[in-house]
Amino acid sequence: MRPGPSVVKAPIPARVTMLGTGTSHGVPMIGCHCATCRSTDVRDRRLRPSIYIEVFERVRILVDTATDLRQQALAHDIAQVDAVLFTHAHADHILGLDDLRSFNRLQGAAIPCYANDETWTHIRRQFSYIFDGPLQLGGGVPQITANEVQDAFFVRGVKIIPVPLWHGKLPILGFRFGNFAYLTDCNKIPEESLRLVEGVDILVLDALRDEPHETHFTIGEAVAMAQTIAAQQTYFTHMAHDLPHAKTNARLPEGVQLAYDGLVFDIEVEIA
Ligand SMILES: [Zn+2]
Ligand SMILES: [Zn+2]
Ligand SMILES: [Zn+2]
Numbered sequence: 001m002r003p004g005p006s007v008v009k010a011p012i013p014a015r016v017t018m019l020g021t022g023t024s025h026g027v028p029m030i031g032c033h034c035a036t037c038r039s040t041d042v043r044d045r046r047l048r049p050s051i052y053i054e055v056f057e058r059v060r061i062l063v064d065t066a067t068d069l070r071q072q073a074l075a076h077d078i079a080q081v082d083a084v085l086f087t088h089a090h091a092d093h094i095l096g097l098d099d100l101r102s103f104n105r106l107q108g109a110a111i112p113c114y115a116n117d118e119t120w121t122h123i124r125r126q127f128s129y130i131f132d133g134p135l136q137l138g139g140g141v142p143q144i145t146a147n148e149v150q151d152a153f154f155v156r157g158v159k160i161i162p163v164p165l166w167h168g169k170l171p172i173l174g175f176r177f178g179n180f181a182y183l184t185d186c187n188k189i190p191e192e193s194l195r196l197v198e199g200v201d202i203l204v205l206d207a208l209r210d211e212p213h214e215t216h217f218t219i220g221e222a223v224a225m226a227q228t229i230a231a232q233q234t235y236f237t238h239m240a241h242d243l244p245h246a247k248t249n250a251r252l253p254e255g256v257q258l259a260y261d262g263l264v265f266d267i268e269v270e271i272a
Contacts, residue, residue, distance in 0.1 A: 011178050011268035014055040014158075016202075018263040019072040022046025023208060023216075023240045024092035026068070036241040043245040043260035047072060048092040049184050049238050051204070053177060055269055059083060059156040063175065063182060069096025075262070079106055083155045084144070086115035087184055088172035089122030097127055100142040110143035112155070116162070116173050117148050149173075159270040163193045168215030176200065178269035181231075184238050187217050189225065200231045202267055204259060207236035209243060219243070219252075226256050235259035 020026075027046040028037030036044050048066035055061070060080045064087055066072065073079075081103040087093055100111055115123065123146075124131050130141050147153075152161045163174035163181060166188035174183035174193070179201040183189065186206050197203070207222035216238065217225060226234040234256045239248075249257050 009271050011270055012055065012058075014053055014177070014267050014269045016180065016265055016267055017052045017054075017076055018204070018235070018237065018259045018261060019050040019052050019076065020047035020066050020068055021237045021239060021259045021261055021263075022048055023238050024048065024090065025240070027239070027241045029241055032241060034241055036244045039244060041245055042262075043258075045261060046239060047261055048096075050093075050096075051182055052076065052078060053267075053269075055156075055158050058271075059158055061085060061155060061158075061160075063087065064093040065096040065100060067092055067095040069099045070102075072096075073099070073102070079103075081111060082107075084111055084113040085160065085173075085175055086113065086119050086123070087174065087182075088167060088170060089115075089119045089126065090167075090185065093185070094123060094126065097123070097130075097144075098142060100144060101140055104140075104143045110145050112147055113144045114147045114149045114153065114155075114160075116150065116164075116171065118171055119173075120146055120148060154272050157272045159272065161196055163189075163196045165189055165193060170215070178267055180204075180267035180269075181229075185216065187213070187215055187221070194229065197229055200229065201233070202265060203229055203231035203234045204237050205229075205234055206238045207243075207258075208238055209240045211242070219248070223253060223256060227253075231255075233257075233265075235263065235265075 047068040050064045050066035053061040059082045161176040165186035167185045181197040208216035
């Protein structure tokens with residue numbers, strides 16, 4: 001029997017912007033003069049990893065507050081953040097958290113943030129001034145609410161499925177939004193999580209470089225994983241300077257490409 005319209009509503013359109021597709025150092029790396037770091041191709045300039053999802057008329061969601069959040073918000077004219085999802089608490093994914101103050105000021109409200117238990121433990125430690133209160137108010141502190149997530153949850157009616165991943169020994173979260181999944185910072189995806197991303201049309205997946213790494217997929221491992229998940233289109237993210245954009249894309253199979261900062265694509269999300 002088909003579920004009635006009151007149970008399942010038709011998916012609605014949304015848009016994803018890749019705000020940053022670089023590894024923790026960013027590309028170019030400070031002081032590096034390699035071909036990628038000196039490249040004039042704008043797709044070889046990678047800020048720290050983050051994405052922005054606009055579910056029109058409903059909600060604007062930021063995934064991670066990367067070190068470069070201020071620069072990313074200015075570059076893409078982002079003036080609204082209704083919710084933040086954290087994948088994990090590594091510096092490149094959280095150090096822009098203080099810049100949420102700007103959105104507090106614009107919106108006049110605290111921003112609900114979502115992460116797993118492990119991530120909140122680290123964020124509370126790293127940003128103790130937010131949780132313990134500052135010595136004096138000064139420029140203010142970010143106003144956020146901390147929500148721990150494990151299972152599917154809804155943000156203003158939009159369904160979000162946390163996807164547990166292994167980032168070396170660290171349990172982190174990817175997220176699925178309708179026909180799209182964002183799986184950064186991982187080198188292993190448990191079987192149960194593969195089931196959670198089954199049938200996605202667009203996948204963003206971690207791919208650091210060609211050389212093995214203890215917490216990230218190599219290009220070879222990421223291509224194999226992309227083939228397992230079998231989205232129509234896979235984009236790689238979290239790239240180091242070892243991977244020049246054009247040259248690397250030329251050797252990737254059909255339907256697999258490197259993402260780049262500013263890449264925009266359309267998705268469909270599920271709503272309650
Ligand atoms: Zn990272
Ligand atoms: Zn370099
Ligand atoms: Zn990480």
